[in-house]
Amino acid sequence: MKKALALDVGGTKIYSAIIDETGKIISEIEKNHTPQTYEEIKYLFERIIKAYENEVDVIAFSTCGAVNNQNNGILGSTGNIAKGYPKMPFAKLSSKLVFVENDANCAAWAEYKIGASKGCKNSVMLTLGTGVGGGIIVDGRILKGKNGAAGEMHFKMYCDKRRKCTCGSWDCFEIYASGKGLKLTAEEYTHNPDITTYDVIDGVKKNDKQMLEIFNRWQDDITIGIIGLANIFDPDCVVLSGSMAQFVQTDLVEQKVNKEIVTTPTKVLKATAGNYSGMIGAAILALEKAGK
Amino acid sequence: MKKALALDVGGTKIYSAIIDETGKIISEIEKNHTPQTYEEIKYLFERIIKAYENEVDVIAFSTCGAVNNQNNGILGSTGNIAKGYPKMPFAKLSSKLVFVENDANCAAWAEYKIGASKGCKNSVMLTLGTGVGGGIIVDGRILKGKNGAAGEMHFKMYCDKRRKCTCGSWDCFEIYASGKGLKLTAEEYTHNPDITTYDVIDGVKKNDKQMLEIFNRWQDDITIGIIGLANIFDPDCVVLSGSMAQFVQTDLVEQKVNKEIVTTPTKVLKATAGNYSGMIGAAILALEKAGK
Numbered sequence: 001m002k003k004a005l006a007l008d009v010g011g012t013k014i015y016s017a018i019i020d021e022t023g024k025i026i027s028e029i030e031k032n033h034t035p036q037t038y039e040e041i042k043y044l045f046e047r048i049i050k051a052y053e054n055e056v057d058v059i060a061f062s063t064c065g066a067v068n069n070q071n072n073g074i075l076g077s078t079g080n081i082a083k084g085y086p087k088m089p090f091a092k093l094s095s096k097l098v099f100v101e102n103d104a105n106c107a108a109w110a111e112y113k114i115g116a117s118k119g120c121k122n123s124v125m126l127t128l129g130t131g132v133g134g135g136i137i138v139d140g141r142i143l144k145g146k147n148g149a150a151g152e153m154h155f156k157m158y159c160d161k162r163r164k165c166t167c168g169s170w171d172c173f174e175i176y177a178s179g180k181g182l183k184l185t186a187e188e189y190t191h192n193p194d195i196t197t198y199d200v201i202d203g204v205k206k207n208d209k210q211m212l213e214i215f216n217r218w219q220d221d222i223t224i225g226i227i228g229l230a231n232i233f234d235p236d237c238v239v240l241s242g243s244m245a246q247f248v249q250t251d252l253v254e255q256k257v258n259k260e261i262v263t264t265p266t267k268v269l270k271a272t273a274g275n276y277s278g279m280i281g282a283a284i285l286a287l288e289k290a291g292k
Numbered sequence: 293m294k295k296a297l298a299l300d301v302g303g304t305k306i307y308s309a310i311i312d313e314t315g316k317i318i319s320e321i322e323k324n325h326t327p328q329t330y331e332e333i334k335y336l337f338e339r340i341i342k343a344y345e346n347e348v349d350v351i352a353f354s355t356c357g358a359v360n361n362q363n364n365g366i367l368g369s370t371g372n373i374a375k376g377y378p379k380m381p382f383a384k385l386s387s388k389l390v391f392v393e394n395d396a397n398c399a400a401w402a403e404y405k406i407g408a409s410k411g412c413k414n415s416v417m418l419t420l421g422t423g424v425g426g427g428i429i430v431d432g433r434i435l436k437g438k439n440g441a442a443g444e445m446h447f448k449m450y451c452d453k454r455r456k457c458t459c460g461s462w463d464c465f466e467i468y469a470s471g472k473g474l475k476l477t478a479e480e481y482t483h484n485p486d487i488t489t490y491d492v493i494d495g496v497k498k499n500d501k502q503m504l505e506i507f508n509r510w511q512d513d514i515t516i517g518i519i520g521l522a523n524i525f526d527p528d529c530v531v532l533s534g535s536m537a538q539f540v541q542t543d544l545v546e547q548k549v550n551k552e553i554v555t556t557p558t559k560v561l562k563a564t565a566g567n568y569s570g571m572i573g574a575a576i577l578a579l580e581k582a583g584k
Contacts, residue, residue, distance in 0.1 A: 169552045
């Protein structure tokens, strides 16, 4: 069976493992902190690749940042990782095929191949974490756009400038539906700048009326975003992943979404491919590409 | 050269003409009012098809309503056309291949093949009329979704229920960016329920301060919608068509969009394929399908 060395590159951690073409992780998972500089990141990549490349058919990167349509380089800047990172010469890191794809796209592919949206040729995956990532599958292919940057969940929830988004613009879905969005909603309701998402979730468990109100506002904002996406894409399903997804009442959201959309009914599901879905999706994509 | 008999079916008019595979209209354009009943519409289709089917290779319908992925039938209801219309047995209307596609998708295809977005494999077309239609092209193919209903421009502009949309939901892009949206914005600014879009456009020409303010709010709402779509699709271009598109300052909108998006720069253009782009797109699509 063909195998990939997969690396998942985030702003804080870099994971790596060997994964077979069915998406099964067949080695220990190596975990490293993301180094501060471009040179150190490159050195870490080289060390990991040198150690395992003889055992595998391809090298598969799941990375933060938008990835070009050739799947060999990063477009523009990437937020919280070393400034020079987008210049990484991925193809030159190994004599084997090196395949690169955006982490949200990889995770969406893992769900499509072995997870919650298995077999759904049209799906939207939302990764609800500190921010919101998006991976969209259209007719069995990842939506990339002209340069590879598609799938950014920065559509506006209000047109009258209420919350500044991390992207520099105002009122994007990300700044309402993310963990940070939940905290900001809680701050607005309580006027307490120190309130955390944990306080809200804990309050919900204790049936605190105000915390329930805050949580419902956050969940309604997620619902509203999904309504727009379901009208645009007519997807089989919308999959929620990331650390905040566990709190979402997907049955309720699905019901509300299907009551409002003008397209045909969609499912709202939680991701099932697990914490390493980025690596798994990258490995499957890279092995599919190598097999062509 | 291969030819199609194309029919454009809207809520008020039905146009028909013979169109060749280059998108050129090579007959008179027949114009009929859309009959009130299903039976009368069917009879009109049969009369037109009987008169011309021997001269052409395919019959191509550009129609209101969402069209299925087999391009032979309509999904669900369609607003302002006879209730039974979605049951039309298109394939049985002729012994030739009968191809059906949604009018906004056909118009987007015409722009892609011979119009403003010629050669742009990733584009979003917005038809700004009484309502707003959407036709999206992803990697050279029409975005259809699981059942064919994709491309509906019903994503929300506010989350606090300000304007009821024609779809029954609240605050969709359509109810802000359409002609009706401009009228509603004007009503809100002037508290005059009788104000028309004409009054606003006329006032803008005369440099009336309040009318300029209303117009700019409307144009900013269109801009905000395009920002969201450009972040989701990373398109080569966004094309504006329909009766209201002529008033939009596309250079200014393009500038504002590219200042805010996190994807890569997009163009904002006016459609150039003309009033019959629905028929032209349907004809080209149908002839492409027949040629396969």
